[in-house]
Amino acid sequence: MKLSQSFFYTLRENAKDEDSVSSNLLVRAGMIKKCSNGIYMIMPMGKKVLSKIENIIREEMDAKDAQELLMPALIPEDVYVQSGRREAFGSNMFSLSDRYNKRYVLGPTHEELFAVASSMDGKSYKDFPYNLYQIQTKYRDETRPRYGLIRVREFIMKDAYTFDVDESGLDVAYNKMYDAYCRIMDRLGLEYKIVKADTGAMGGLLSEEYQALSSIGEDVVVGCVGCDYSSNLEITEVVDTMEDSCEEELSMEVVDTPNAKTIEEVAAFFGKKESDFVKTLLYNVDGKVIAFCIPGDRELNETKALKLLGANEMEMASFEEVEKVTHARVGFAGPVGIDCPVYMDRQIKHMKNFIVGANQSDRHIKNVNCKDFEPVEVADLCQVKEGDICPKCGKKLTFQHGIEVGNLFKLGTKYSKSMNLYYTDANNQLQPVWMGSYGIGLERCMAAVADQHHDDFGMKWPVEIAPFRLAIVPVSLKDEEQVKIANDLYEFCKEHKFDVILDDRNERPGVKFKDMELIGVPYRITVGRGVKEGKLEWTDRYTGEKTEIAIEDVYSEIEKVFAM
């Protein structure tokens, strides 16, 4: 590409509305441009990167004999009603009516439609296994889009679905995708961890996530200092290692606690530690108010809570809801005598004589014990903390932040049953198909790579996905020799189908160098005054190293770059 004859721009100013370093760089490099909240235009320089990511994914999918197809994004709402997911997705799914008032949604993920697509009369066990995938646009009406391409509302996903006759077939298919994803992430140059995760609205038997490690990651990746344990914070078990208290159980006593509302204030009032308290958190869970009791020094894990209740959505109860079930002002909820179901964290079993809210304004109860109230269920409800015990080896847990770039789901027969995807087995009996589902977010991969591979001057794309691997920069357009040599090199590249930049713009060399650094071209040939002595300058974007190189030697260097 000759820059003088192309659409090319970079921005000197920082983007006003970007909340991460890497998204700001992508905007400044002319790779993306915001169109609306959580909706971006992928500009030509960015499309180069995205297409290369797409090709890597396609190659690795094809290598596993997956077959590509293409589904619509505009899908009759009925399809999701049939699987029971219309409600689960709720307002996260964009929905609309057509001119005849038929209801449609914009597909957030395509388990249902792939089941429909591959269902047909007379399907036999001989027709399995197979793997179908697409690289297609998805829509999710996120409450809070952020971090550039990381949390957006329209994005391209590679979603694959496997179809097998039984669980062991699914295991094989799943492991193939696991391998393919590792290869993809490696080729993208991502530093990542594979973690066990919640199956969530997707359902199924198992889910694992590919988490690209990053300080702006919204997920917490839990690891262990002692073993290879790794898990998403959402589902990590709090190992129940607390010992039973050997105190004698005392009788409950209501205590006036004026002006003490936060747990710290109440603890100070009683002269106790936070861990001597039981916190009662009130939530609206799918429309019903629920109390969750957890040790005073812990946080509630909402994923575990939702799972325990088989619910879709939860949010903190409103003031009105709190007052209705506690008959008191906000801040004094407790499990004793509250007017709503109580779920209790299992660690509380070991506690004695703890302090709780009294369900009366400005009052707490001390010396409460488990016999004093009746939880609906006792379970692991807490978030693990860094330094907690590893569920696998007992050593200490560590935390890192991660961007979820891919995920794998063993779905089992959930969708085949709801969408009527059955086959006839060897005994002529109808059986549900075993499905798996496997996603990679393309823009999110691009953003994660950008996040892991940049410096203050711009992007440092890995060679395989750089928009261009090489830039040829003549220093002075007035110097005929420089121009000629730059053009010769460019023509050489064209002949060899090496897609390179010739920066033949009439700009100062400093501007050109800065632009090539900003867009993250791995290698640069500077054609400057050295040409008089037959010399060029070779610059490596990764190391910053500059090397003098003889003109006659540069051709083989170029070939090396394109053989990478």
Next chain:
Amino acid sequence: MKLSQSFFYTLRENAKDEDSVSSNLLVRAGMIKKCSNGIYMIMPMGKKVLSKIENIIREEMDAKDAQELLMPALIPEDVYVQSGRREAFGSNMFSLSDRYNKRYVLGPTHEELFAVASSMDGKSYKDFPYNLYQIQTKYRDETRPRYGLIRVREFIMKDAYTFDVDESGLDVAYNKMYDAYCRIMDRLGLEYKIVKADTGAMGGLLSEEYQALSSIGEDVVVGCVGCDYSSNLEITEVVDTMEDSCEEELSMEVVDTPNAKTIEEVAAFFGKKESDFVKTLLYNVDGKVIAFCIPGDRELNETKALKLLGANEMEMASFEEVEKVTHARVGFAGPVGIDCPVYMDRQIKHMKNFIVGANQSDRHIKNVNCKDFEPVEVADLCQVKEGDICPKCGKKLTFQHGIEVGNLFKLGTKYSKSMNLYYTDANNQLQPVWMGSYGIGLERCMAAVADQHHDDFGMKWPVEIAPFRLAIVPVSLKDEEQVKIANDLYEFCKEHKFDVILDDRNERPGVKFKDMELIGVPYRITVGRGVKEGKLEWTDRYTGEKTEIAIEDVYSEIEKVFAM
């Protein structure tokens, strides 16, 4: 691809809900599957074809130095309000609200967004020209989706937009796209005509369409027996060759015409020809009732009518509307004394003493002349008929049906002005950018090729876009020699990266042959009993010809097929 280990199916039965031969074949060949009205899933076999079409288009666009990018489909409604097209598209555009009640549409075409994308501060005349394109999903809420992939509501379009500093620049850019489109259509194997067309809701200076000739084409392509004239019926001028009548003008006379309502009945009643009548057609045009007067033997051309009135939509007036402006039952409208604006076709100027409806039930007026009523405007309002005079050479016009597979628009400065895309010229003055817009519908191309290239047995894809160029079919899986030779050939192809089908299914040979014919594989190698004598059978799908070929010679034949 080994069929035994792949997702592969064909259907013996005709599709119940397809209204064209070619769409039925595409469904039966397992290439497409209907998801909803006007919304299809492109199944793996169809995706192969579609991807090849996509690659051809991308190659030809890149050859013209167009740069690819990617826009969202979910676009703030404001964007179309700003350009004035929100109303023009009306209910043809899908629209929706997000969770915060912000209004969005699903983009039907992206002139606005490309103008926005390429506008930035300090744009100078030196930054031009450039050409940006995308291959991206479009949405149109068609009233009547039909003919399989031909008129759908979700489809992929390659849309390109050129940006120039002046009209002569636009001309150059336009001509480059004209060339690229010819190359694309040629490579797709389409028989097509390029016709002048209406600029419609798009606006601008000029539009041309690429019409693939087909009996199911919804457009009428007007040609000429004597010259290269070609035009869409919508805009073809009716040459005004009628001579002034030399009759003397008589006085109007109201005549009772009981039981005669159609023009044929009234003509019979009067003993006159249809051409002695002036028809008055009542339409609701953008909400207003309008009368169009045309010669009795002609049809109204709605495109011309809309253009004349600068209107967006028109439909036949309702019974109530007709009765309101005529004060009579439906069927007796006439220009004399009607309570609505009248537009008159220019040929009527030459007529004398014609018959019109009387605006009274069961009555007509005879001996009407142009002086007897006052049209708002006189213009060319009629549809040309086959055999009419060519506007270019005067010989006779001919009609063919066409499927619009591509179009070119010289937009001028309409969108740059409304979307604020200006540049600074050499004199430091702000000037609006000159834009062009160029579209190709990918699925529609696929459908048009299918329509032009099939027989009773299935598809006959041109080599370059066939899902597979070659199929290797062992006749008997029990014959070890056949299986070995088929596998050898398959391995040879794999080594050479020739993407072929090995039909290793345990099916009767007839089933396999029929399937390969249905999906339209151009060449087939049958590995049968002949292998004992070192012979294979080579079948050409286009000619049906079968040739015996020695095993040692088949390798070079295969290479030839993949060098095509």
